[in-house]
Amino acid sequence: MTPPQRRTRLRPADLLRLGMIGPRTRRTRSALSALGISLGIAAVIAVTGISSSNQAHLLARLDQLGSNLITVSPGKDAEQRPVPLPATAEKMLSGIAPVQQVTATGATEAEVYRNDLVPKEQTGGLSVLAARPNLLDVLHATLRSGQWLDRASERLPVTVLGDQAAERLGVTAPGERVWLGGQSYVVRGILAPDDLAPELGTAALVGWPQAVAHLGADGTAGTVYLRAHPERVPDVQAVAGATANPAAPGMVAVSRPSDLLTARGEAKGALTGLVLSLAGVALLVGGVGIANTMVVGVMERRGEIGLRRALGARGGQIAAQFLLEAVLMGFIGGVGGLVVGALAVYGYAVAQGWPVSVPLYTVVAGPSVSVLVAAVAGIYPALRAAGASPTDALRSA
Template sequence: MATATTDGPPAGPPPPVPVPAPDARPLRPARMYTGDVVRVGATGLRTRPLRAWLSALGIAIGIAAMIAVVGISSSSRAELDRQLAALGTNLLRVEPGTSMISGEEGVLPYEATAMVARIDPVYAVAATGNVPDANVYRSDHIPEGRSGGMTVRAAELDLYDTVGAELADGAWLNAATARYPAAVLGAESAKQLGISSVGSGVEVYLAGQWFTVVGILEPVALAGELDLSVLVGWESAAAYLGFDGHPTTVYARAEERYVEEVAGVLATTANPEAPDEVTVSRPSDALAAKNAVDTAFTGMLLGLGGVALLVGGVGVANTMVISVLERRSEIGLRRSLGATKGQIRTQFLAESLLLSALGGVGGVLLGTAVTAGFAAVREWPTVVPYWASVGGVAATLFIGAVAGLYPAVRASRLSPTEALSAQ
């Protein structure tokens, strides 16, 4: 009897299915990109908005103070440059000095103006002469001596253009009025005498002689001594006030590129016999000296702004330290989920930098607004140097990095078990 056979596999347990070997490499923590760092850092600020706002305000006040100081100083300097550009820095002034031998004040010769005019680069020259013992009064009933410090000066007709004067009212002296009792008042003289406009019957009393007021000057920036003066014609000063004809101040305008050379020969030219008794000055130098004083004052204010910025940095550091203490459970949870020490450190450092950046940008905007408002009130151009704005934001980021470094390191050193058990 035949036996049936089968072609299938032999009976028994199935062979084991091969299983791939597990990867022996450790799991890498998820990488945090820049956007993730910013979002995580901003989350800490959003959860405590009042504290973050107050800390940013401290930074903003320091930056705003520094920006406003630099901006106002720069705006003032720009206004000075604008004035000098309009007035010119090529005005030179020649006055009698003190004799080194006798110790007495020197006297400029009658021909001083004409001799200075012969210098080739000099294109405008005019002189004034002090009239001694000629007090100024609004009325002939005022006691002598109460002249308010005003000075009577004989003036040449070219003085108006040479010093860059402007009229507030009336007209400047001309060939006709310079020969008769006519006067032009400086800005401060007009104010002291209570005269705001010229007209029929407006007169001043000079050394027993009535002079008709024909003009009032605006303040003269480069010849401030004229503001408290009463100016009369050269001929009328000699005829009515006993003026001796000696000039006491000679003003000269020279071509800009030759100003230094002209200043070097003015003393010898104005008084060849006694050049050591002549003083030569440049009125614009006084404005430059004033600008130097303003710069020194600006340095002091910048120091105060730096102190305010440091105080703001301390506020940021305080906020970040408290934030680490309050968020220990969050730190422990993130560490338990695989966050590394570097990621925790980056999170808190980013939060500190964001907080400082908000204060820095706000401070720049606030400082710029203060500068613009102050400049508008003073009618100055508004100038805020770009380096001040960029430097202000950079300073806040540096302060933020320094202030947030310790809290960030402290947060990263917390172990997960220690952080979670603390709550």
């Protein structure tokens, strides 16, 4: 009686060596196959990375322009009279958790003229405001010339003029003098136009201590400017009125987030959708390339398949060999594509002056997805190789 034959089993190390036969013996074809998936993954990394870098640049610009800026100012009562903010408003608003920066301007009783010979009624529509030293930082405003108020100059008779104020007063450069609050003030700087706070364009700004001591300011904030976390702007807006004036929250005017906030959200969603769409197309192309290469590989290696089947290899072992070859090519291509894509993102972002941003999920998902796509693409060729008849395969070879 013939003893029963034992079923042969391949150890993982043996299976790995078999899987490397194709890539090792057909280096050119394997390299081209890996290159196909590598280009697909590189395209995914490049598209996501460049889009993410562009998105980071765009969102930073939108935030800089004021999508996260909130203005809190006095509201009006039933008789349309302004209701001043409480003296604690600025401090209370700075205590809101998502608020990142707070600054303010305050009203004064002073007027500004070119000199003491100008009639008092010819104010030119200009105002004199007390200003905090961090006003420019919070508003992201800039100076056209000169210097801003600092801790040393905020107690001195110096002023910074808005661009329109300087034009109306005939001031062309820092160092000139204007008549402000009944005395001569030195112009320390001139502001550049600022779309976020156009009211500063027609103002003469002086230091807070100087305004309180000599210009009739009462020390309370007339307008408070807040910079909030971009994702928490609506939350801050909802509580700003009650925080600034708990006794009469309806008497506080809280600016609505700029239309830039809506543009920020739309830009983020549009770019994300574009990235996902292009990434899907690139992966599909890479998968089709691997499937095509593996099918051709099965047809060319029918003799090898027939010989292995004749020597006792089971169909599952043949399928595992070809499937492993596809996975190895996918992994190699995925890692190569990750490196190439990351370098492309870095070079392009640096050339454009953008922040370099390669999403972490693409770094992890790139090789993983390439292996998955390669495995799916290799299933049909592997099953076709496993189902080949030994005699037919040897005859066709």
